Amino acid sequence: MESVANSVQLPPLDNPNERQAVGEELEVVLQDLIDLSLIGKQLHWSVVGSAARGVRLFLDELVGEWRELADVVAERAVTLGIVPDGQSSAVASGSRLEAVPARSLADHAVVWELARRVAAVAELIRARLGALRWEELLEKTRQSFSRDRRIDFKWTSPDMRAELKAGVKVQTIPVGGGGMVPALRAGQVDAIAMFPGLSLQLVATGEARSLMDLGKEMEPTLPDVIVASQEMMDKRPQIVRGTLAAIYKAVGHLRNNREWALKYLKDFTEEKDDKVNVLTYEQVVVPLSQDGMVKPEWISNSVNIAAKVWGLDDLRKVKPEDIYTNAFLPGAPR
Numbered sequence: 401m402e403s404v405a406n407s408v409q410l411p412p413l414d415n416p417n418e419r420q421a422v423g424e425e426l427e428v429v430l431q432d433l434i435d436l437s438l439i440g441k442q443l444h445w446s447v448v449g450s451a452a453r454g455v456r457l458f459l460d461e462l463v464g465e466w467r468e469l470a471d472v473v474a475e476r477a478v479t480l481g482i483v484p485d486g487q488s489s490a491v492a493s494g495s496r497l498e499a500v501p502a503r504s505l506a507d508h509a510v511v512w513e514l515a516r517r518v519a520a521v522a523e524l525i526r527a528r529l530g531a532l533r534w535e536e537l538l539e540k541t542r543q544s545f546s547r548d549r550r551i552d553f554k555w556t557s558p559d560m561r562a563e564l565k566a567g568v569k570v571q572t573i574p575v576g577g578g579g580m581v582p583a584l585r586a587g588q589v590d591a592i593a594m595f596p597g598l599s600l601q602l603v604a605t606g607e608a609r610s611l612m613d614l615g616k617e618m619e620p621t622l623p624d625v626i627v628a629s630q631e632m633m634d635k636r637p638q639i640v641r642g643t644l645a646a647i648y649k650a651v652g653h654l655r656n657n658r659e660w661a662l663k664y665l666k667d668f669t670e671e672k673d674d675k676v677n678v679l680t681y682e683q684v685v686v687p688l689s690q691d692g693m694v695k696p697e698w699i700s701n702s703v704n705i706a707a708k709v710w711g712l713d714d715l716r717k718v719k720p721e722d723i724y725t726n727a728f729l730p731g732a733p734r
Contacts, residue, residue, distance in 0.1 A: 423482025423527050426473050430484050431491045433470035435548065436521050437463045438491075442500055443514055449507035450709065459514070508708070559734035584608065596684050597669070615687065621702040625724075637728065643729045651688050654681075661685060681688060692729045696720035 437618070440463040447455045470486070477484045497520065500513050575583045580592040583604065591601075593613060602608035628640050654661040658681065663683075665677045699720035707715035726732055 417516070417613055419480045420482065423477045423480045423484070426480075427482065427486075428485035428494065429525050429528055430470055430486050431479070432496065432521050433466050433473065434486050434491050435495050435497050436517060437466040438469065439497060439500055439517055440466065440514065442502065443510045446503065446505045447510040448504045455507050455510055458616045459510075462473060463513075463519075479691040496524065505686075512689070517596065551673040557595050596680060600678050600679040601673070603675055604679055613683075619701045620698045620706060622693070622698050623702075625694075626692075628728075632715070635724075640728045641730075644728055648690065648730055649693055650688060651685075654685050655688070661717070691731050693726055693731075694724050696724075699724055 404647075406492070442460050442520070444456050444459040447459075472485060474484050494649050496516050500517075506515065517604075573583070575589065580589075580594055581598055583589045584592050585607065594602075599608070599610070603610055627645065633640055653686070654664070661681055662674070662677050665671070665680055666674070669677070669680070671677055671680070697720075699718075703715050703718050707713055
């Protein structure tokens, strides 16, 4: 296989001033790559958690690629007659990357910290090399920063999955729940994460298209659940069982009677657009659970997300078996 160093050729640069300018640009790129590789090693030492070993191996792979690419960039600069400064003092003084915390970090947090910095460096480097019209080196940079082919999505959050899968950087804009659709229509944001009611309306009218179904892309979670007090379960278990039986019988009827379900949705939601009602039926009603069974790992996934988003690490101590039961479901043994 041809090495990176041998496969990158210099563009024609006859003007000494132009060579000096290009050399200086390459020095900045070199320092970015060195900085990123150092951050990668710091994260390697910091990561803890069940996926720590896999994350460390992944980081080592990336750091190796970045160091190889840094060597290529430095050699190109030397070929131009410029000796770039890649020493720690130069990298530190010119750093454009946010430092990572020098402490233990959970595996998913490490991947998030890494992805944010990779996206920033990739954007900066591509902009500089693109302006220089150095297509071959630019292509090597694209390959090195092609994260989507190597990152295990189980370590990532939904917005980060979108970044990695699409090869773009996601910037969150707080516009409020009621402002998301107007902001999208006005072109103030490029995409929104919206519950089915409004998002399906936009899809049905052709104003937007679906980029990701979080219900399919995320690990299984429980955003909405049916709850009952301990007193209710202890003293009136037949009421709890009867209620759940009625709910899942109704869900089954909706699934098995499409035309009736579409008419019901139209009356219940007061949605006049039949296309929206069809999408709601197919993408919301049909995937609904038919038996209500809950798995403990779904509880754990939900609790871990809540702990991360709300910054409440104590939530991770919650044991799934302490907060859920399948004992009252229609198919449960008595």
